[in-house]
Structures are given as C-alpha cells and as structure tokens.
Amino acid sequence: MILTLAREPPARLDMADITPGLCAQKSAREVAALKLPMGRERPALGDFFEVSDEEPERLVVRESGPRLGGLGARMADGKMLVEGDAGDLLAAGMRGGEITVRGNAGHHCAARMSGGRVTVEGDAGRFIGGALPGHMRGMKGGAVVVHGNVGDRAADRMRGGLLVVGGRAGAHCAARILAGTVVALGGCGPRAAVGMRRGTLALGSADTFEDPFFHPSGRYAGVFMTLLMRHLRGLDERFSRLPTNCPSQRCIGDASVAGKGEVLVLELPPGGLGGPPATA
Amino acid sequence: MSVPLGGVVINGVKIEDVFAEAFAMTATRIVITAVSYKWAQHAAENTTGFATSIIGCGVEADIERRLSPFETPDGRPGIAVLLFTANKKELARQLAARIGQCVLTCPTTALYAGMEGDDRVPMGDHTRYFGDGHQIAKRVGGRRFWRIPVMDGEFLCEDSTAVSPAIGGGNFIIMARSQAEVLQAGEAAIDAMARLDNIILPFPGGGVRSGSKVGSRYKNLAASTHERFCPTLQGATASALAPGVEAAMEIVVNGLGVQDIINAMRAGMQAVCHLGPANGITGITAGNYGGKLGKYEFHLWEILGDRL
Numbered sequence: 001m002i003l004t005l006a007r008e009p010p011a012r013l014d015m016a017d018i019t020p021g022l023c024a025q026k027s028a029r030e031v032a033a034l035k036l037p038m039g040r041e042r043p044a045l046g047d048f049f050e051v052s053d054e055e056p057e058r059l060v061v062r063e064s065g066p067r068l069g070g071l072g073a074r075m076a077d078g079k080m081l082v083e084g085d086a087g088d089l090l091a092a093g094m095r096g097g098e099i100t101v102r103g104n105a106g107h108h109c110a111a112r113m114s115g116g117r118v119t120v121e122g123d124a125g126r127f128i129g130g131a132l133p134g135h136m137r138g139m140k141g142g143a144v145v146v147h148g149n150v151g152d153r154a155a156d157r158m159r160g161g162l163l164v165v166g167g168r169a170g171a172h173c174a175a176r177i178l179a180g181t182v183v184a185l186g187g188c189g190p191r192a193a194v195g196m197r198r199g200t201l202a203l204g205s206a207d208t209f210e211d212p213f214f215h216p217s218g219r220y221a222g223v224f225m226t227l228l229m230r231h232l233r234g235l236d237e238r239f240s241r242l243p244t245n246c247p248s249q250r251c252i253g254d255a256s257v258a259g260k261g262e263v264l265v266l267e268l269p270p271g272g273l274g275g276p277p278a279t280a
Numbered sequence: 281m282s283v284p285l286g287g288v289v290i291n292g293v294k295i296e297d298v299f300a301e302a303f304a305m306t307a308t309r310i311v312i313t314a315v316s317y318k319w320a321q322h323a324a325e326n327t328t329g330f331a332t333s334i335i336g337c338g339v340e341a342d343i344e345r346r347l348s349p350f351e352t353p354d355g356r357p358g359i360a361v362l363l364f365t366a367n368k369k370e371l372a373r374q375l376a377a378r379i380g381q382c383v384l385t386c387p388t389t390a391l392y393a394g395m396e397g398d399d400r401v402p403m404g405d406h407t408r409y410f411g412d413g414h415q416i417a418k419r420v421g422g423r424r425f426w427r428i429p430v431m432d433g434e435f436l437c438e439d440s441t442a443v444s445p446a447i448g449g450g451n452f453i454i455m456a457r458s459q460a461e462v463l464q465a466g467e468a469a470i471d472a473m474a475r476l477d478n479i480i481l482p483f484p485g486g487g488v489r490s491g492s493k494v495g496s497r498y499k500n501l502a503a504s505t506h507e508r509f510c511p512t513l514q515g516a517t518a519s520a521l522a523p524g525v526e527a528a529m530e531i532v533v534n535g536l537g538v539q540d541i542i543n544a545m546r547a548g549m550q551a552v553c554h555l556g557p558a559n560g561i562t563g564i565t566a567g568n569y570g571g572k573l574g575k576y577e578f579h580l581w582e583i584l585g586d587r588l
Contacts, residue, residue: 160419162419179417223313223354224425224434226355226356
C-alpha cells in the first residue's frame, strides 16, 4: 500500500497504528478512513494522505515529513519504506519487520524497540535507542543503522540490541547503558558511556576516549570483534569495507557505578572505510 | 552381482541376509575453531576422547570433518564434532564437562553451535561461570555468545546448541581369513565412510575388534564378548564364522538420520566388497538383537540395492 502525504498535518500526527500488517488486511478506502491521534483531535488518515493499493508487498509512505510521528512504532512484521523524513518516535516499540527511511529521523527513534531492523539513510535526532522520559530502559532488541549522524544521548539506558552509526554520535552516547552494542564509526561527543553498567561502545578511531572512571585494559582483538565486523558488513552495504577484524584499545567501566561495560576505540585502517572490502 | 542359492555375493564376498539393529539417540554438532587446524584438532581430539560407547563413557563422539575458514562463523579453521547420547539431559552434562575441560582449556579456541533448532542444550551458559563474574554476554546476529576472559585473551563460546533425534549402532561385521586382511578391509571401509557428513564412527580409529552381545554370565556386566564371532572359539560355540575365517571386525556408525546411516553402511560395505576374496574377505554380516531392542533395522541387502 502506498500512502502519499498530500496535505501536511498542522500538528504531529501519530502514525503508530499504521503498520504493514494492518494495511495488508484492509482496502485503501478502509485505511483512508482510519482515525489517527493528532493532539486532541482524531482526523482520518485520508484527510492528509492519498491511499493506493499498489505495492502489496510493503507499506510505502511518500512525501513523508517530520510531523509524522511514531512511524513503525507498533510494527511486528512486514516492510515499510519511508520516502522522506520521519518524525519522532520512529520504530518506538517495534517488535519485528524492517523499516527504511530515505531521509532523516526525529528524536527517540527505536525507543523500547525489541526486534526488527531500522535503517535511516540520513541523520537521526536525540535519544535514539534510548529510554523515553519516565522510563528506565531503552531499546532492548533488534538492529538500528543510521548512515549519518545522531544527536545527543544515543543509547541512553539501552537494554539490548545493536545501534550502528555510520557518522558521529553526539554527547552522552551510551550513557547509563545496561546492555547491547553501540558502534559509532565517526566517534562521538563528550561524556560517552557515563554511568555504563554493561554493554559495548565501539568508537571509530577519530576520537580517543578518556574518562577517569574507565580502566584501560589493553589492546583487544578477540574473536568477538571478528563476529561483529562480519555482522556489520552483512548488515548494510555501507559497511562492506570494514576489516575482517579490528583491534581496539579497550577500557572497562564505568567504575563509578561498578560497571563492567567496555569502550573499544577501534583501530580502523587509514582512510576509514575507504579501503578494499574484507574477504570473509 | 550374481545371486547364488542361499545368498547375495558381491565380487565374491557373501552378504548375509541380516539386519543391523540400531537405536534412537539424541545428538548435537558443535564447531570448534582456532587460530590453526593444529589447535582446533587438539581441542577436538580431547573433546571426543573416551567417547566410544554410552555404556561406559556416557557419550559417543567423534570428529565429523574439518571446516574451511569460509564455513566457520569467525572465518578461522574449524572442526565439526558430533556427540550422541541416550538423552538430552546426559548430552547437556557431557557437553558441560567436555567443553570445560577440553575446549576452554585449549589455546585460541572458540566454540559455536553446529546445529540450528528450538530444542537446545547449554554450552556457554554453563561454561561462563569460569569467568567468575567477568564474563560478558553478547548477542550478534540473533546468536548469543559468552566471552570468558582467559590468559590468552578471551574464550568465546556460543550460549547453546540445538539437539536432534539421531541414530546409533548402525553396523556391519567383516569376516576375513586373517587379522591383517580384516584390518585392511576395515580401514578401507572406514576411509570410505569418513568422507560422509552427518555420521561418526565412534570407536577407536572407526573399528571395533570386541563386538559384544547383550548380557553376561557375570551379574554385573551388561555386555560381553560375542563368542559366535570369536575365531578362537569356533570349536566351542555355534560359530557364525565359516571355516577358514580367522578374524572379524565390526564397524559401528552413528548418524543424524536413517539415510545417513544407509549411505555410510553402503559406502563401507562397497569398499570391503571391492577388496574381495583376493584380499582375504569372505563375507559381511551384521549384529542385531532379534529386533527386540532397537527402533531401527538396516537390512544389508536393501542397503546394497537388491533384496531377494
């Protein structure tokens, strides 16, 4: 099904209920008649979108913009393509399926996500994979790939899953992380991993990581890194030039909270990901 | 293939009209990788040591085959090992002991599940405690691993592996005019069978010189020598050996499925028949318990293609 935004909503339109699974079971007319939360109002989807039955294999949102909130938030399966930007809460609560956003994503992307796969080809806002206000835990499963940069507080209180940032993460990346893996190939801003309990933060070699509560534990080139690199190469073509293994400088912390997480500063080859692709 | 009265003969080797009786078992495959085949082999050989029969060893295990770096999760040389037990509980117990003593201890190794499925037994989920609180759990691509700090860095071990119903005790017995000739035939059969996937030959080198029967005159023994196949007892028992047969050898094969056993037994018996009487081979038979114990019957004539 294709939803083409014809009239921009005057406020944030909550698209969480619009899933590939739902659209597969309804006709275009039925989907257009669905009521969606927009502040105190509940307009019909058809008030803003043109709906067509084409593309039966997936849900496509065209001319998408930042006022479309919660895209994919209740997805459990199926595929969604967002041609344009996505608003806040993209894939927040997603349990399965795949979403691809051709543009940028707003804040709180993948909050409470527990499964599935999200790809943002542009940038993403703050708190990606992090906990929502009032919640103690963020993303707990699935994989999120952002080709560009992400804002502050990425993976804040993350509980599991994988977040890969092709560009740079903002400040407080992986702060208070409980588990999971965050890879920021372009490095990150200050105060990364503060309050880290467990989990892994891997940083591109653009930065050196320094924190008095993280203890250096030498050079790391274990088999886990081989598995991670291989997984990343297969996850997104953008990472196909990652090496077979990537030694790193490892620190354990955050000791101020008795944490046993790790920060790995990757020794990427010169030129970053511009070298020949790995053979295995 | 000529068909004389009383039996099937292939290249001069008489194939008796009998079946091998085999048993339902539970099995898993694990994959050991290391920096080189040499070190993976050390770990695999130790893991599959003292693992010939569940009667005395608790598990029947052996190396299935080498894996190229392109076949392993981490791109390093690897070895696939199959383990067969009576039940899942015993398999978990044996895995915990053998991983902890034989794989964890071996330099540069990592350990992965070699089988997919929902029915699983723990691997790293037991071994992780060796990390004494410093172990790390990671999930990559939907698979869960444990990273256990050790002296040479980390031992990476997958959390669990799947189990599968399997079959143990497929067999055939080679009869020959001398020990040297039965050994030659046994080795040819073993070489042919060892090339196949999904099977192992759990006994030392793949052959059994002490084929047994159920029961004993001694109360404490579950099994005892199969006197009908002992050449030195031909005058004292109702021998199954024809005059002139001076030695026999049993080849036992465990496999993941019926067709795997059939393929292996066929390959082994064909290798024996190829040697023929010119190399002292007189016949092939098989061991069974009258069909009263095992769930599976592998008929030699059916396996070799014709049944009269």
